Amino acid sequence: MESAWLAQRIGEPTARGIAAALTDLIRQGTVTAQTRLPTVRSLARELGVSSGTVAEAWSELRRHGMIHTDRRRGTVVLGPPDVPRPIRYERIGHWGDRLAIDLAIASPDPALLPPLEAALIAAAGAEGLNDYARETITPRLRAAVEPDWPFPARGWLAVGGGYEGVQLLCQTTALPGDRIAIEEPTAARLLDILETIGVQIVPVACDEEGPVPESLAKALRARPVAFVYQPRGQSPCGHAVTAGRSAELAALLEPTSTLIVEDDGIGELSVSPMVSMGTRFPDRTVLVRSYSKSHGPDLRIAIIGGAADAVERVRVLRSFGIGWTSRILQDTLAHLLGDAEVRERVAHARTVYAGRRARLKSELAERGVPTGGGDGLVLWVPVREESAALVTLAAHGISVAAGSRYVIGPAATHHLRLATARLTDDPGELADLADVITLAARGGLSGGS
Structure with missing residues (x-):
């Protein structure tokens, strides 16, 4: 594609205008898959704008899966916009x-999951159902989880699973282009989540005791807005953060303002004690604890507990959609957590x-x-x-x-x-x-x- 041809079809020479014009051309079929686009510099010259403006437009198109760039072929069209996929x-x-x-x-x-029948019946008979009041967490569920929470949480919220909790925390903390530090290797879905919301991922190496202090120190020099890690039952490596390692990491995080997100993916199935940095930084630590693997995937529940402002941002974002997690499911989990058998x-x-x-x-x-x-x-x-x-x-x-x-x-x-x-x-x-x-x-x- 000639840069002059494309420039003539761009009415607004801004990043948004360039992206919108090319999106329309791709949707209409005027520009087809495998078409090689002009270079950033040549199109910028034709439009009379900076190379950064065109690069920003290319970045937006790339995020929606419409174009791809490699060293040999340059930037080529993949097709119409699609929903980002994990x-x-x-x-x-x-x-x-x-x-x-x-x-x-x-x-x-x-065969190892608890039966749900009695808990569902008990929850379905609870008072306060069928009310549009947006309850972040039911009193019964909070009373069931709070005694075992590793630090005093200022904010509480029930969400639809551990990955939703982590996704919403990252999404409400970081803007596109911000940096988030995360263990490497880590859960595949966590990497998908971070790439989808458009952040720069800063890797932190791990050993048998968890994130390596020297690697975290290097990552923190990039000033990430959040550090996401798994304190125990780490997937895929299976390590658990020791008390000594947690103290080393906390010393590095202490002078920063980085939000600490702890992903406790297997919760009560872990054989390791929970060592949380929330005991040191309760105002900027959030623990996401999932109950899917321990009590049943169809409960679709995880609890977010920790820093009030971070939890509130998630609550506000959820209010645009689902609003609150089913009180029946919340109280079903509460019943299970309180049952000795x-x-x-x-x-x-x-x-x-x-x-x-x-x-x-x-x-x-x-x-x-x-x-x-x-x-x-x-x-x-x-x-x-x-x-x-x-x-x-x-x-x-x-x-x-x-x-x-x-x-x-x-x-x-x-x-x-x-x-x-x-x-x-x-x-x-x-x-x-x-x-x-x-x-x-x-x-x-x-x-x-």
């Missing part, structure tokens, strides 16, 4: 009837999940495949080459998640993420599974096999 989260694979063992999705074992069932599930994870970890260690981490519902398995390992496992009817989904850019080493919550409890079957995983992991690690 690419990492959706890149799981569909194996059809060949799939025998699914280790890709870290979902709870239905349910507490015993969740404690049993925690033990079972920990055992399944530990047994596969041990089997792989015996075969020379280290996995690290001691908490969570997944294992982070090093492999020689990701694609080859995926093919090997697929050939044996085993689906796993590619490690590349959990990092920001190309990684120096390759990994697979294995979900462990639904592993077999049969020792022989587990040994056979470990053999196949080892075969996939090695794939030439010592010269090939």
